[in-house]
Amino acid sequence: MVEKRPLVEALEQFHKKKPISFHVPGHKHGLLSNLPQPIRDSMQYDVTELNGLDDYHHPEEAIKAAEQLLTKLYNTDKSFFLVNGTTIGNLAMIYATCKYGEQIIVQRNAHKSIFHAIELVGVEPIFVSPEWDERSKTASYVSLKVMEEAIQQYPFAKAVVLTYPNYYGVSSPDLENIIRLCHSLQIPVLVDEAHGAHFRTHSEFPKSALLFGADVVVQSAHKTLPALTMGSFLHIHSDLIDSKKINKYLRMLQTSSPSYLILASLDDARSYVERYSPMDYKQLMDRREVFLEALGTISLIEVVQVDDPLKLLLRVGKYSGFQVRQAFEKENIFVELADPYQVLLILPLLKVEHEYAFAEIRKRIKSAVDQLKKENPDGINNLFQMEQKSISTLEMNMELLSEKQGEWIPYVRSIGRIAKGMIVPYPPGIPLILPGEKITVSILTELEDWLDKGALFQGEHRLEEKLIYVVED
Numbered sequence: 001m002v003e004k005r006p007l008v009e010a011l012e013q014f015h016k017k018k019p020i021s022f023h024v025p026g027h028k029h030g031l032l033s034n035l036p037q038p039i040r041d042s043m044q045y046d047v048t049e050l051n052g053l054d055d056y057h058h059p060e061e062a063i064k065a066a067e068q069l070l071t072k073l074y075n076t077d078k079s080f081f082l083v084n085g086t087t088i089g090n091l092a093m094i095y096a097t098c099k100y101g102e103q104i105i106v107q108r109n110a111h112k113s114i115f116h117a118i119e120l121v122g123v124e125p126i127f128v129s130p131e132w133d134e135r136s137k138t139a140s141y142v143s144l145k146v147m148e149e150a151i152q153q154y155p156f157a158k159a160v161v162l163t164y165p166n167y168y169g170v171s172s173p174d175l176e177n178i179i180r181l182c183h184s185l186q187i188p189v190l191v192d193e194a195h196g197a198h199f200r201t202h203s204e205f206p207k208s209a210l211l212f213g214a215d216v217v218v219q220s221a222h223k224t225l226p227a228l229t230m231g232s233f234l235h236i237h238s239d240l241i242d243s244k245k246i247n248k249y250l251r252m253l254q255t256s257s258p259s260y261l262i263l264a265s266l267d268d269a270r271s272y273v274e275r276y277s278p279m280d281y282k283q284l285m286d287r288r289e290v291f292l293e294a295l296g297t298i299s300l301i302e303v304v305q306v307d308d309p310l311k312l313l314l315r316v317g318k319y320s321g322f323q324v325r326q327a328f329e330k331e332n333i334f335v336e337l338a339d340p341y342q343v344l345l346i347l348p349l350l351k352v353e354h355e356y357a358f359a360e361i362r363k364r365i366k367s368a369v370d371q372l373k374k375e376n377p378d379g380i381n382n383l384f385q386m387e388q389k390s391i392s393t394l395e396m397n398m399e400l401l402s403e404k405q406g407e408w409i410p411y412v413r414s415i416g417r418i419a420k421g422m423i424v425p426y427p428p429g430i431p432l433i434l435p436g437e438k439i440t441v442s443i444l445t446e447l448e449d450w451l452d453k454g455a456l457f458q459g460e461h462r463l464e465e466k467l468i469y470v471v472e473d
């Protein structure tokens, strides 16, 4: 049985009328499109804010009803559907809490959208470094101790911005105490929970930051729930933040032509969470266990389990994650990301009725590993660990930085220089170098390690020519 989905129902009702389109979008229900037929079919539902379909920025009907159901499910003051991803939620929550020149405490391994928000608003970031998690070999959560020190040094910070869980599914044992500490000083806690939209489905998943009392939580519904790419949720549950202010920035920052396909998929994703039963979870875990056992019989494969059971880290002997990803892709298995150590798989949040070809996948993984061993008898094995000061600020503030000239120099000669461009290994999309930061030996060593292992980069760089962008001396 499908629960109420007001937005999906409104869209279906509208489609049933066989409407004639004299409005945008120009593809006219797919008629003018030369895209493949399955895509054209779905374009019949790609409509705009017409009578009966409500108004995204001033919802009164179906969108309002659907967002109310979301608000009720997550037990918040107000929850929103976002059509521009968690990226836009991150921007809106920072715009709504801080003004130009104010200080904000930010977890250093945040997504680039957080750094973009900081730059756009012109706030002064105080970076707090995460712990190194040896099990997943990733930068994970900020400890209570580091946060206590940061708050003691910067008691006038306007907000604390955390990422929870990290990309790899590592949660935080300190989150609840950090939120309590911040609230005792009236500092709101904003959480980028892009990778935790499914936590609400069962108590065995890590808890959502909402349950620990976070003020604003943004979740990429499209990452682990059955929502279309760009569909996210933003939740507010706070005595410290005015939901009207966040609403204002969401209206300013988001498109005035929302995709009804995305909106309907968010309504459906909310209903999926609501209907996800303990039986669904149990069966998913049973199937996962069988898959893990099957993977365990493939020589060289090590499976690392993290806090979120939907995430699996696969390591293959001495091969880097990039080599493993390439081998998997030859078997048409596409992973979420590769890093120097491993590849990350995101399992589907299956319900009892879903089939999934785990046995076939195991066969292909085995064949990929066999091929990898044959083609590359020698893997790469010089692994690194991020090293950072636990609390740091920018060497040069963004305003001054924008007035300075930049120059391109070989990165090997950049130690001690101030970066003018952002360098982001992608995925995971966590900046390695931020504009305004001083380039240190450890940052450079990490950059060389990423390059050695064939990582891809976003940001302002010419790494293929071994050049990076720094402030002119």
Ligand SMILES: Cc1ncc(COP(=O)(O)O)c(C=O)c1O
Pocket: 084, 085, 086, 087, 088, 110, 111, 113, 163, 167, 192, 194, 195, 220, 230, 232, 428, 429
């Ligand atoms: C931690 C984190 N925050 C935010 C984002 C951006 O999310 P979205 O793609 O929904 O805009 C990502 C995307 O990978 C992410 O990993």
